Amino acid sequence: MRIGELSRRTRVPTRLLRYYEEQRLLAPAREENGYRHFEDGDVYRVQQIRGLLDSGLTTEIIRRILPYLTEPGEIHPRPERLNPETVALLWDEADRIKQRVDCLNRNREAILGYLAAVQVDRRRTPPPEDGPATG
Template identity: 70%
Template sequence: MRIGELSRRTGVPARMLRYYEEQGLLEPERAGNGYRLYGGAAVYRVQQIRGLLDSGLTTEIIRRILPFLDAGDIHLRPQCLTPELAELLQAEADRITARIDCLARNRDALLRYLSTVRG
């Protein structure tokens, strides 16, 4: 399928799909006329990318773990976990934990405010 069809099927603008390609997240084939061609699996791959981006992961981390994704789960073989990748993933997990803590504090403050106002 061409980029417009992939965009339609995933709801991701073609411009964003080109960005994913620039970041090494998607690798389309090229037709003789230079048009991008995507296989059916690209729909699932774009959905994976969107989910990972929505969860707060950076494109750098996604690019590093994307080859190990299978059916939405991360299957990273131990021999592929370099010290550099382990450090990157730990830093990301720490960042997400800090974000969750901040969101929880904000939620609690809002709920206290609502309780007081409704009181």
């Protein structure tokens, strides 16, 4: 399939698909006329890439772990490809994600503390704020 069809099937703009190719996340074949040719499996690969990007991973990390991801929820490690540099990169990413989670938890607690202080629960809406006087 051509890039337009892949874009339609994945709902990912062609511009992003070209970017994924530039980042070596996709490797389409080229036809004689230079057009990109994608396989049906690339639909799933683009969905994986989108999910990983949405979860906050960088394209560098995605590029390194894509070879291990073959099916949803399945990881097939290949020890010969997991070099010390990749291991260190993954540990650093895990630490970065933990810091983000901790920050989000602190923000959530602050918001809940504020709501408790003003005694607003989900069953009722806060009273309207006084607006500027009219008239």
